[in-house]
Amino acid sequence: MSHTAHIPSHRKPRRSASKLAVRAGVAGGVLSTLAMAGTASASPAAEPVTETLEMPVLNVDLASEVSSAVTTAAENTRAAAVEGELQAEEESARSGAATEAKQAKEAAEKKAKQEADRKAEAERATRNAERSALKTASAASSSAGQGVGTVTAPSTGSAAAIINFARAQVGKAYVMGATGPSAYDCSGLVQAAYRQAGISLPRTSQSQSSYGTSVSLSALQPGDILYWGSKGSAYHVAIYVGGGKFVGAQNPSTGIVERNLSYDRPTGAVRVL
Template structure:
């Protein structure tokens, strides 16, 4: 027995003809498939594939709708802005109206206070005028003493006046107690020259309207030579600022001022500067 007889042979076993034929068929099928695929791949490589995307077409109607939508949006924004401006203006107007109302109330309160103060002052002035008139009347009624100790009273103030002078004296004395009003010409309120002019109209004598002219309307006379009916003036002749009428017995009548009104008083009460005689 050979010494290698127990070692297995390394030769591959022979395949049967059927197995070989089957494998050959499978291989042939695979090769034919690869051939077909290769041919198909070559054909596809020769003709590249183009892919087309369909986009929506922007029509005229769609463009008009977009434009209309933009207009609506713009109009809405403008409307909001206008409303905001109106609201701001209304708020500002309300604030100003409130401030104006407060100012009006403040002014009304101040006007009311001033009116009350004016009424109080007017009442005080009336009371003062009444007291002063009462004092003047008492002084006239009781008379004033001259250098000889004789008493001069109102009852004899016009005793020496006659004719036109008596009419002038009577008129001015009848106005005592009337109010003084600048520019007043009667019948119940006077200024100084208005009273003198009206008195001489009683005897058909037309005097100038103002004090300056009345102070030169007649013949200048001395204060120590006065007669009832003479015109007294205060200030210079031709530049007098006040006039009155001498009524006799050292007394005169004149529309003095708004505090006293028309008074009858002694020459010493308010000494005149000079006198003129018209009658």
């Protein structure tokens, strides 16, 4: 066993750095004060000075307070930065939304204008088509007066009676099998009109289309019988009234009407008078 094993250590316990710093500061302050007092006592004319020094009270927790203040300042700075970023993002979002709304409005206005232009163009096309149809109808009517359906004889005597009766029935109803006086079918109207001239015709359109003498559509006279289909087996008949027109009981939807030959061009014609 060592001879010094039971000898207690004479080393003093190590002091903390903060306490040493505090004591060093106090010692320095005391030494400075003593030096000033010594200088004053060395002066021959100076009077004895009695001075009470108040030593500052040092707080050993100053470092923690400073650290806390620094931390708080850092947190405040970071919070301000975050708030600034949020405001910037909100402003950017508002700006982006406004831009999108403007673009959407411009797109909607452009689409509406295109639709309006399309409708206007369609209306112009429709009007042009209607004008073209009117010109075509007018030309057909004019050609009918000079070619097909040319009136080669005045509508006098028996023909006039037939035509006047037929025109007087315009507007009445079409009824299959009817022979008047309030409604007719096609052959019933022709038969009733010829009865005004004292002529008795067969009842059906097939028989009427083969009655009399065949004539060309380019040499029609008022009172001629027009037929549609083959001669002797026609499915429709009407009366030529001159001026390129005919009167006939067309169908249940139109009734008895007066139309241009171009409305429904007949197949042939026969002359009974």
